[in-house]
Amino acid sequence: MTADAASIPAAPIVYIVDDDPSIRAALEDLLASVGLAATLFGSTRAFLEAAPADAPGCLVLDVRMPGQSGMEFHGQMVERGNRLPVVFVTGHGDIAMSVRAMKAGAIEFLAKPFDNQELLDAIHRGIALDEARRAEDRHRATLKGRFDALADGEKAVMAGVVKGLLNKQIAGMLGVSEITVKVRRRQAMLKMGAKSLPELVRMSDALAIGSWDD
Structure with missing residues (x-):
């Protein structure tokens, strides 16, 4: 076909x-x-x-x-x-x-x-x-494929971003620098195909991504 x-x-x-x-x-x-x-x-x-x-x-x-x-x-x-x-x-x-x-x-x-x-x-x-x-x-299914392709660090940053946390807060929770958070955030947005934060949040809602405690 x-x-x-x-x-x-x-x-x-x-x-x-x-x-x-x-x-x-x-x-x-x-x-x-x-x-x-x-x-x-x-x-x-x-x-x-x-x-x-x-x-x-x-x-x-x-x-x-x-x-x-x-x-x-x-x-x-x-x-x-x-x-x-x-x-x-x-x-x-x-x-x-x-x-x-x-x-x-x-x-x-x-x-x-x-x-x-x-x-x-x-x-x-x-x-x-x-x-x-x-x-x-x-x-x-398309969104899940994109999310599964994210590195673990990118997934963790994305989880924090969609919760409305600041880069500084995410950095403190993950034990990394703010620069690292910014880089991972940018990569997550690109890989997910999200052009804005609201769009990334909608994608997260569609996937029912779990909490930090998962």
Whole structure:
């Protein structure tokens, strides 16, 4: 794969988990009509057994299915840290179930027969959320790579700088000269790609860099 090809964002995928083949087919046709690709599953187990695609996505999940219910499966997703946005669809829902699903992190809970446009709006919202989450993860990974490349002394100075300590205070805590602190501070800023102190602080927050006592 060329560098240009690797930079092209992957097309989003909508995962549909519903035990009714006719519902799956209808949803696939609906998504195709707006240019969205769908991957279909008849159960949560089949979904889990499939290799996840490296692409932004959204999961359309039926609430009541033989075996494991959609609600139970969503709870397991949350526990495992799976952050794929979920849109619930059901023919047997109620207000209490809807509230429970939304509190658990679902982005929408729609009763069958649902309005097609309402479903599409929810799916597009889920895809946008997943794209933003993936972009944030990539940004954090880039920052972590830069931070890991810092020398230990540069990391220590950076930790003091983002806490608002003066060069003199950092020098005293590390047992080095102020000149050394200034040099390490400059190197840390360059290596992190930070053009200002506020930007360096934001990077530190994104990385959740630990305290002096770590």
